[in-house]
Amino acid sequence: MKVISIIGHKKTGKTTLVSRLTKQLSRTGKVGTVKSMIYHRFNPDDTDTSRHFDSGADMVTALTKDEFVTISKNPDIEKALDTLADNGMDYAIVEGDKNSDLPKILLGDMDDDRHIKNVVEQVPDVSHINTDKIIEIICSQPDWVTLDLLVKKVKNNPEIKKAGAIGTFTGVVREITSEVQTKMLEFEKYETVAEDKINQISVELKQKPGIVDVLIHHKSGRVNPGEDIVYIVVVASHRTELFQTLSEAIERVKSEVPIWKKEITIDGNYWVHDHG
Missing domain, CATH: 3.40.50.300 (P-loop containing nucleotide triphosphate hydrolases)
Known part of the structure; x- marks a missing residue:
């Protein structure tokens, strides 16, 4: 939106x-x-x-x-x-x-x-x-995206008649990791490169047998504890293909999309590439 x-x-x-x-x-x-x-x-x-x-x-x-x-x-x-x-x-x-x-x-x-x-x-x-x-x-403005909006989009796909299941993944900001308290996360991404890679992952996953649609959205900027970071929606003919593809999508976003995460904690700040 x-x-x-x-x-x-x-x-x-x-x-x-x-x-x-x-x-x-x-x-x-x-x-x-x-x-x-x-x-x-x-x-x-x-x-x-x-x-x-x-x-x-x-x-x-x-x-x-x-x-x-x-x-x-x-x-x-x-x-x-x-x-x-x-x-x-x-x-x-x-x-x-x-x-x-x-x-x-x-x-x-x-x-x-x-x-x-x-x-x-x-x-x-x-x-x-x-x-x-x-x-x-x-x-030209960035999209305002919610999980419900993505689910509505896939339901409007003419191919939805082939679907037997819709699965979603929502990544959120974890406040406590071991004994470290996170105050917020800050995400930076090369906008065009990151979005192109997300689109590539979606297109490739949609070629898998039984997969009807895949939508992925990753936020940028500052995100507070408990707030959403990433949404993934997979539509499949059967639940077996759905769960396999949803898991693969999560791992590919983590490992392939050029997004960097800055952890802002009560003990200090640091950048990491693992943004799961």
């Missing part, structure tokens, strides 16, 4: 730009949006759902004739984007949230421009926007 954030002061045309991009992107894929509403409450007082929520429910789902709305506690931009990805969105457009690390389109000027991270394009106002150029920028 490709992600972009639209930021700027009020009346700069953020909502107008989000609407234009949504209309254009929806011609080629599914679009989800996120609206930053820090000073609003989406679930109004004196409604049944607000009473459920205020009584202690962690999540409330409302069904109307035309809508399906879920309200959850502990708001978080990453959680919101994960939800969009899990539901098979191809694009996510965030309106607001200037303090995130997301790639951003800045409309106009902001007082703290120098402190805003990852501004990939800045324009005076919405009247100066070339939406085709903005869409090119969106499509």
